[in-house]
Amino acid sequence: MATYRPAATRRTDLDLLRIIVCGGVILAHALLIFAAEPRYHVKSAAPWLPATIFYEAFRISTLAIFFVLAGWSAVASLRRRPWQRYLRDRAERVLLPLVAGVVLLGPVIKWIELGQGRDLRINGFRLVTPPDYGFVEFLSRYFGRVQLLTWSHLWFLAYLFVISLALLPVLLRLARVPRREWMPGRVLAFLPAAGFALLILTTGAYWPFLPNLTQDWGNLLYFTACFLAGGVFAAWPGWEARLRAEAPWLLAMALAGLAIVLLAGEGVVGRIGVGLCAWGSIGAALGYAGRHPPSPSPLLAWLGEATMPVYVLHHVPVLALGVLALGWGWGPMATVLFAWPLATLLSLAAYRLLVQPFAWPRRLVGMGPAPQPPKTAPGLGGGIFRPDGVA
Template sequence: MSDAAPPEVPRRADLDLLRVLLCGAVLLIHALMVHAEDPRYHVKAPESWWPATLLSHGLRVGALAGFFALAGWGSVGALRRRRAGRFLGNRAARLFVPLAAGLLILGPVIKYIELGQGRDLRLAGFRLVEPLAMPFGDFLPRYLTRLSLLTWSHLWFLAYLLLLTVLLLPMLAALARRAPLQRVPSRAAIWLPGLGLGFWLAVSGGYWPALHNLVQDWANLGHFALCFLAGAVLASWPGLEARLRAEAWTLAGLFLAGLAGLLLFGPSLPGRIAVGICAWGAIGAGFGLVGRYPPRPSAALRWLADATLPVFVLHHLPLLAVAVALLPLGLPPALAIALTVAGGATVALALHGFLVLPQPALRRLMGLPSGPPALPDAALQTSRL
């Protein structure tokens, strides 16, 4: 493919909004996990709260599926404008660099908090341990010299996304070379991707347990690959996007039906089918609703959309710190969750705006270009994560 790019497409405010909503959902998931039933988390409240369990399941299925789909959509757009080699170099800078920085800078503190809570999430799985009682200065050299202590925490998403980008590059490039397909599929066609995702999870035994350590997580990696490809297909098939907009509320109902099946059947064959249906409902409803009710473009929306990757990288440590500080207070779970989300989001946005953006070196560490931010009119949606 030559470097001569097709005419630049205007930035899509609807997908900017979707990206911001998904990033906010991730923050909420992490706050909910403190109070949800699943024990595999860095910090846990003494007792679980059933609304947190319900919401964490729905958001975890929907937000992750949506984020991978959005990344697939952006990858096809980026490959329309640059060679595969330059595309991979760009993705390495946007994904591998913040992943490595997070392992070395954020990982030690997150692991210190986790062990201090008597919990240990590692490659082999999850276990309860005696709470760590040593100064952080003594723990840091251990973290940096013992592979078993390394944690990528929430940054597993970047590792998975980078791996999928490399593995699926031929398919992404083929979709990018195709002329956009304008034909609008039938209403019946919108059900097929959900059945496909459900079938994969059923035969592979995916979703349960949700321990994203890559080595033992091939079933979920395959699920995320299918979500990623769903977004890539959407980028090459505007007619399918049009169908999603027309059926957006039906797809939202499909998401809720899948969530109900997940909660009803649990870790079983029908439960896993329900997870796939829930994931596709979230992807379809997400793209469909923001396209059906697009926001007005604004500088604030652009700024927030551009901040999603740094905020995603930075938010988890302050969020965990706030959660640890709130637990001894015995607050009602809903209030504790709200304060935890607000605290994590506020610190992450402040770090991004006042520390990361002004410093070229920190911009690179967060996966952003080292130069000053591009002017809004020159920024392309297809170049985003």
């Protein structure tokens, strides 16, 4: 049996992966304006096939990888602190940003959505007549009617909070066992894909995608499986080493699964394709990132710390820029290439100018206090996706 030798450096590969995936989420939301999926805040008059294809790929891969990274970080966190502090951390860095986002960002997102004649509620979606009153009047209605409240993209935080608490006994166990350094055989690099496919198939996960938590048990269980896989990776680094060895084949599996999804659509075969694509994406992403870890740098540290705030903030500029481009009559490609990079830059600027220097804005987007100057090597900041510690 081959043996995995743990590295002595920080997991800069996971930090870079988290940054890339966050950028992929922003791109996915820009693509969603033109994808065939009808349930979104802003939509074009007609779908665009390339947007549908690439959105499907990003939706399957980025969500699965984000939950895996969060599971990895949870186990790493529990190695360094008691479970009571972990629960407090989840409340401060997951629940608080969710509530703050619903209160501070939700009204703007909902106003944009209603202005497009769309009403995406926690219990469904419908077309509506755009409001004939102003934003100030809308605010009183937003906070006075539960049905108008929206968590939009921050549904991820609600699911993450529930999963983090529900799996606490398992996470504690994974954090306390000695790390398994031996590398398993090739079969374990691919076998979980069958488990993912079976889980998605039997629970009816993935379609339709309306993350309301209370009536979305299939997706909740699916994301729980992704989160748990990340926790197991943290306890068994040898398994990650096997993924690195099989990264090209895992990428091929992901692409094959995506092709099945696109060709078969909703149904039994399509859900099997989702499972194959999700696990292949997880394995290929971790595998290739581990093969080429970047050197620590101030830019990597800054972007790593910015990931959570940018995720929280990015949806408002994506939607606003999408509305502008649609109003100007721009085509799909021009709109995506306009909204994606500019929304990313605006989110980073908002983080740098309005969040990073100040204590309360940091807390509201899930960050800890501003770090003190390091005495040794620089850290990588805080965040629910951050892989604390070394491997």
